[in-house]
Amino acid sequence: MSASTMQPNLDQLAGLTGVRAGALSRWQETGWPNSRVEQWRFTRLASLEKMDLRPASVAATAKPAAITAILPENSVILSFSNGVLDVAGLAALPDGVTASLLSENDAALAALAASVPASHPVSDLSLAVMTSGLHLEIAGKVEVPIILVFTGDDNGVSSHPVLSVKLAAGASAVLAEWHQTGVGLSAPLMAIDVGDKARLDYAKVQHESAQSAHLAATGLTLGEGSVFEGFQISVGGQLARLETHITLSGENADCTLSAIYLGRAKQHHDITTNMSHAKGHCVSNQIIRGVLDDSARGVFQGKVHVAPDAQKTDGQQMSRALLLSRKAEADAKPELEIYADDVLCAHGATVGELDETQLFYLTSRGIDRDTARGMLISAFLDDAIDSISHPALAALLRPVTTAWMTASNRAQTGDK
Amino acid sequence: MAPLLEIKDLHASVGDTPILKGINLTINAGEIHAIMGPNGSGKSTMSYVLAGRDGYEVTGGDILMNGVSMLEMESDERARAGMFLAFQYPVELPGVGGMSFLRAAVNARRIEAGEDEIDQLEFVKLVRAKAKHLSINDDMLKRAVNVGFSGGEKKRYEILQMALLEPVLSVLDETDSGLDVDALKIVSDGVNLLRDPARSMLVITHYQRLLNHIVPDYVHILAGGKIRRTGGKELALEVEESGYVGIDDAA
Numbered sequence: 001m002s003a004s005t006m007q008p009n010l011d012q013l014a015g016l017t018g019v020r021a022g023a024l025s026r027w028q029e030t031g032w033p034n035s036r037v038e039q040w041r042f043t044r045l046a047s048l049e050k051m052d053l054r055p056a057s058v059a060a061t062a063k064p065a066a067i068t069a070i071l072p073e074n075s076v077i078l079s080f081s082n083g084v085l086d087v088a089g090l091a092a093l094p095d096g097v098t099a100s101l102l103s104e105n106d107a108a109l110a111a112l113a114a115s116v117p118a119s120h121p122v123s124d125l126s127l128a129v130m131t132s133g134l135h136l137e138i139a140g141k142v143e144v145p146i147i148l149v150f151t152g153d154d155n156g157v158s159s160h161p162v163l164s165v166k167l168a169a170g171a172s173a174v175l176a177e178w179h180q181t182g183v184g185l186s187a188p189l190m191a192i193d194v195g196d197k198a199r200l201d202y203a204k205v206q207h208e209s210a211q212s213a214h215l216a217a218t219g220l221t222l223g224e225g226s227v228f229e230g231f232q233i234s235v236g237g238q239l240a241r242l243e244t245h246i247t248l249s250g251e252n253a254d255c256t257l258s259a260i261y262l263g264r265a266k267q268h269h270d271i272t273t274n275m276s277h278a279k280g281h282c283v284s285n286q287i288i289r290g291v292l293d294d295s296a297r298g299v300f301q302g303k304v305h306v307a308p309d310a311q312k313t314d315g316q317q318m319s320r321a322l323l324l325s326r327k328a329e330a331d332a333k334p335e336l337e338i339y340a341d342d343v344l345c346a347h348g349a350t351v352g353e354l355d356e357t358q359l360f361y362l363t364s365r366g367i368d369r370d371t372a373r374g375m376l377i378s379a380f381l382d383d384a385i386d387s388i389s390h391p392a393l394a395a396l397l398r399p400v401t402t403a404w405m406t407a408s409n410r411a412q413t414g415d416k
Numbered sequence: 417m418a419p420l421l422e423i424k425d426l427h428a429s430v431g432d433t434p435i436l437k438g439i440n441l442t443i444n445a446g447e448i449h450a451i452m453g454p455n456g457s458g459k460s461t462m463s464y465v466l467a468g469r470d471g472y473e474v475t476g477g478d479i480l481m482n483g484v485s486m487l488e489m490e491s492d493e494r495a496r497a498g499m500f501l502a503f504q505y506p507v508e509l510p511g512v513g514g515m516s517f518l519r520a521a522v523n524a525r526r527i528e529a530g531e532d533e534i535d536q537l538e539f540v541k542l543v544r545a546k547a548k549h550l551s552i553n554d555d556m557l558k559r560a561v562n563v564g565f566s567g568g569e570k571k572r573y574e575i576l577q578m579a580l581l582e583p584v585l586s587v588l589d590e591t592d593s594g595l596d597v598d599a600l601k602i603v604s605d606g607v608n609l610l611r612d613p614a615r616s617m618l619v620i621t622h623y624q625r626l627l628n629h630i631v632p633d634y635v636h637i638l639a640g641g642k643i644r645r646t647g648g649k650e651l652a653l654e655v656e657e658s659g660y661v662g663i664d665d666a667a
Contacts, residue, residue, distance in 0.1 A: 251571035356470065362506035364467050365521035365577060366528070375520070379511025379560075 006031045008053035008158040008185065013128065018106040019113060024128035026119055033121055042299040042331045043241050043270040048213060053184045055129040056082035056157040067149060067180045069205070070399055074393035075145040076309075082152035082183055083131035083159025093338050096140040096171070102162060103134025109133070110166045115191040115219025116245050126160035126189040126343070131163040138173045141275070145392050150188070152181035155211060159183045164191040167198040169223070174201045176396060182209040189218045196223040196250060201390040202230035205400055208237040215241050220257075222252025223325040224279075232259040233400050234269045241270035248275075248282040248310075258287040258384045262404045263296030263328070270299040273277040275317070277310040280340070288319035289384040291377055291404075292328035301333045304347065308339040317347040322354065322380055324373075374405050418483030420445045420616045421585050425474035434475070435461040439639035443585070446613040450627055451620045452652060453638035454660040459620045460504060462638070463589040466618075467501040468494045481585060495521075496528040498584030502574040502591050509561035515572075517561045518543060522580050531550045548577045550606045575606040579601035586610070586617045592626035604629030624656040639663045 006028070016024050023291040032048060071077065076093055079086040090099045102108055107357040109127060116123045136146070152159055159181060166172060179186060186208060194200050208214045214237045222228055234240050246255055261269035275284045306316045321330035332349035354376055362372035381401050388394045421443040428436040435458045443449050453459050464472045464474040466479060468491035479486045486494050509517065510582070523533045534542070547557060551574045562570050573589055578586055586608065592600055607617070607630050619630055627649060636643045637660070644663050645651065655663075 203586055357507050358471050358509055359502065360491060361469075361509065362517075363490065363492040364469075364490055364501050365581065366502075366524035367519075367520050368492045368524065369490070371520065373525075375512050375517070376509070379509065382511050395625075 005299040007048050007051050008055050009310065010055065010128065013055070015058040016128065019109040020127050020130065023113070023124040023183050027128055029120065029327070030119065030121065033350060037395075039272070039301070042301070042333070043239070045239075047239060051184050052156060053158045054132045054156065056084060056154065056183065057161050058150070067151060067178060067302070068207070068403075069146055069149070069178050069180070070397060072145050072395060075147050077147045077149050077391070078134075080132060080148065080150045080161050081159045081184070082154055082157055082181070083150070085132035085134055085161070093146070094142055094144045095175075096138060096142045098137040099147065100135045100137070102164065103130070104135065107134070108135055108164065112162065112189070112219075115123045115193070115221060115247075116189070116217045120217055122187050122215050122243070123189050126187045126217075127164055129158070129160040130162045131160045136162075136163070136165045137168070138166065138171050139168040140171055140172070142173045145176060147176045147178060150177070150179045150181055150186065154183055155184050157183050158185035158187060160187050162163065162189045164193070166193045167195050167200055169195040170197050171195060172199040174390060176202065176390065176393060177204040178207065178396075179214060180207045180209075181212060183212060186212060186214045186216075190216070190218045190279065192218065192220045194220070194226040194228050197225040198223065199227040200229070201368065201393055202228065203388070203393040203397055204230075204232045204242070205238055206232070206234040206236055206242060206367040207400065208240070210236070210238060210345065212237045213239040213278050216243060218242075218244045220244060220246045220306065222246070222248050222253040222255055222282075223301040225252045227254045228256065229389060230257045230395060231393065232257070232271065233397055234259070234261040234271065235400055235404055237267065239268045243270075244271040245274045246276060246284070248277050248279060248284065251279045251281045253279070253282045255282070255284045256286070256387060257284075258387045259289075259402065260381055260384055261290045261298050262401065263271040263290070263298055264293040265296065266294070268299075269296070270301070272299075272301040273303070275302070275304045275314045275315060277304070277306045277315060279307070280309060280311040280313060282310070283314045285317065285385040285387075286317040287387055288317075289322040289381050290319075290330055291324065291381065292330060293323065295325070296329070298330045300331070300349065302347065303335040303337065304345060306340050306343055306345065310340045311342045313340060313345065313360040314341040315343070315345040319349040319352045320380070323351065324354065378407055418480065419443060421481060421618070422480040423477070424480070425477035426465070426474065426479060428461060428472055428474050430472055435504045435641055436465065438477070439641075439643055441636065441643065443616045443617060443618065446635065448611070448617045448630065448632045449620060450632040450635045450652060451618060451638050452622065452624070452635060452655055455622070458641045459622075459638055460589055463587050463620055464502055466587050467491055467499060492524070495581075496525055498585045500578050500581055500583030501579060502571075502586065502588045504593060505588040506562050506570040506574055507533035508563050510563050512561050514557050514559055514561050515540070515543070518577065518580060521577065525581055543576075543580065547576055549579075549609060550576050551602055552576055559666060568596065571595060571599065571603050572606070575603055579606065579610060584615055586615070588617065588619045590621055591619070592621055592623060600626065600629060624652040627652045637663050
């Protein structure tokens with residue numbers, strides 16, 4: 001594919017240097033991967049090429065649109081509109097959090113780029129365009145949740161926020177991303193570095209508008225004795241991929257990264273994780289739950305890699321998908337790559353339908369079929385949601401699944 | 417006044433296989449009827465057909481409750497109209513909390529009857545009171561529906577649901593199966609508490625044993641998809657003596 005037809009159109013981008021110039025030239029060389037590239041076999045990007053996109057302009061900051069989130073009280077909100085940070089919000093950051101802009105900090109950008117695989121299309125594209133670049137440095141115990149809210153309403157633009165978050169040794173924080181834009185493409189690139197004995201509670205909600213594409217690349221590095229407890233929900237967008245690369249780089253790190261995807265109509269949700277146990281005595285746990293209705297498609301690709309020296313690794317991963325319609329489809333590609341001999345690793349992936357016997361039991365008690373379905377779907381999802389221990393984040397996530405099911409029931413009733 | 421339940425020349429199939437081949441049965445308000453029969457006679461099929469389970473297709477005849485045909489009603493509508501099936505194998509619902517399940521069921525009936533939803537505190541009190549009669553403790557009530565319950569606990573939990581829903585017609589499908597003597601006593605006592613001139617029960621069982629505890633007004637012998645004999649409670653004793661051999665021929 002030639003650079004001129006590649007979306008977004010980067011003809012206006014010039015004068016880049018350093019890391020960003022390298023990223024731009026790699027992007028222009030390769031563009032979006034086609035389906036022959038193994039990691040993108042299940043998620044095709046052809047629809048992107050048909051869009052007429054230009055990168056959101058740094059100058060054109062729209063005012064933030066309303067979001068449906070019920071944000072935790074006392075949280076600090078950093079707003080991005082069309083991928084551009086409202087810098088005024090930085091003043092409200094709590095003690096212990098230091099913000100800086102990444103734009104020309106080449107060393108920081110290089111470190112950020114290193115947290116996801118080299119030549120990753122989202123990484124290259126978003127580094128090159130970078131509608132905003134923000135670095136947060138967190139020291140000490142920060143209890144106030146920090147919520148990154150992404151809105152935007154211009155479907156002719158692509159949004160490329162680039163973020164890095166670094167927790168110093170022993171620090172703790174609560175971080176959430178809420179994505180609810182109407183832009184053509186959101187491609188956030190994020191690096192999270194959790195220092196030794198630090199703790200991060202994290203949640204991400206992908207709630208983009210129905211016509212949007214959301215392609216995220218996140219790199220997560222956990223230091224010795226650190227704890228990461230994260231959760232992702234993918235519910236919006238036409239095409240979405242939440243790709244996370246985790247490196248357990250110190251011993252005794254503990255990583256939970258669970259995810260839910262909820263799809264209807266022709267939505268495509270892709271959850272891709274790469275859990276790399278580089279050091280021993282670490283625990284990783286992933287619970288993935290998907291519910292797909294209509295002609296929606298869900299993909300889970302999860303690799304657990306255990307390095308030769310990473311003895312006493314405990315790596316667990318379980319993916320279950322529930323199909324509510326005959327036209328829905330779920331693909332799972334769990335992979336274990338283990339080079340150490342004293343490890344405890346398990347993975348599994350199932351795809352199923354609602355159990356007719358369970359539905360009959362509920363309806364035989366007078367509970368209508370839609371409510372009965374909702375009860376069984378809730379029970380299915382609770383498995384994953386129950387793994388969130390931070391109350392403010394649980395309160396942020398639960399209404400998302402509830403709202404999705406309410407809408408699902410409405411559609412069901414409408415069919416009759 | 418129409419009988420509480422009237423089954424007229426009922427034919428039903430599962431897949432392409434005809435199982436019920438012309439059942440006629442009338443149950444008046446306040447009566448307890450027992451249906452006995454050998455394995456494969458169609459007893460469980462009959463319970464599912466009455467409850468309106470998908471896949472159990474009525475190919476002829478009618479089922480009337482208080483004079484109204486139920487054939488076009490879904491299982492949830494039948495339940496709200498006062499039909500209750502105590503399952504032979506109660507279904508586990510992992511992740512579905514017992515109390516919220518019971519409350520959803522009770523509220524569904526109340527809303528149908530034009531009543532308000534039950535108050536949370538009032539509901540907890542009600543459940544505890546009914547549960548006590550059935551030796552169901554708070555721990556069991558807190559668990560997910562039927563998950564981790566023993567066979568006997570599951571059966572007691574069925575009767576608890578029956579007590580809460582106050583059905584017009586209760587169908588008890590082999591409620592005695594898998595119960596030891598003590599559990600059988602608890603379950604039977606629970607059922608007997610629900611005897612009422614306005615309510616009827618259809619007790620489906622393979623063995624006479626249960627009918628010592630829940631004493632029926634009528635006993636019917638089902639074999640080969642038809643009711644072959646009808647009598648009083650003494651018919652159950654007769655079957656206990658001589659088995660089902662020859663029942664088919666008697667028809």
